[in-house]
Amino acid sequence: MTGRIPLMAGNWKMNLNHLEAIALVQKLAFALDDKDFDQVEVAVLPPFTDLRSVQTLVDGDKLRIVFGAQDVSQHTGGAYTGEIAGSMLAKLKCTYVTVGHSERRQYHAETDEIVNAKAKAAFANNIVPILCVGEGLDIRKAGEHVAYTLAQVDGGLAGIPAAQAEQIVIAYEPVWAIGTGEVATPEDAQEVCAAIRARLAELYDGELAAKVRVLYGGSMKPSNVAGIMAKPDVDGGLVGGASLEAEEFVKLVRFRDQAVG
């Protein structure tokens, strides 16, 4: 984690309306203090319909919590019913947007080409993409998880210049560990996160690779966070279920205080 500020990002998925969003952000703001924010970047990624409420709260109370969206259109605007443009997210001061989450790849047929276009759309609007990658159970069982995940990294980063790539966040989320309670071991997380960093060094250079934050995601919770975060190439978490409860998420932000499970 040398020199890289850990990022703990809560992917709320399709949960919490805007009133519930306000309540959760208020609870987080109440529980976390400057010491937490000095050590860890804390982000929430609510549904689109919550973003304006979250932005108003964060701006109004000058909170140090940052926020972002869960998806962005690859198009800049126009006749794309139901889509949200990067410029709209930028106007709401989104810092981050996840692209290529496995649920988007699986249920919305997002290919590496689409994910790559979305990453570019984010950068074009000064929003940092959190590029999500990771293998399913069959691929893991076949021992192909590293190659499969690195191909997604290659696809997601295609044509993205170093000046942008050095800002990107990559989240390794093995699909078999998402929402299943089945957590990857710290060694599993380290293996793939280290391989992702090595690939960044090949695609760009070692200096850039040393700057990029690589997160782990998949059933992260207070009982397993410390072991995973102790690994040198894991720089944070992309958290689903445990980000919906303030108390749980605060414990993840304070991963240094948790016992190694």
Ligand SMILES: O=C(CO)COP(=O)(O)O
């Ligand atoms: O998909 C995830 C975050 O993007 C992980 O979800 P869970 O933490 O609920 O397993």
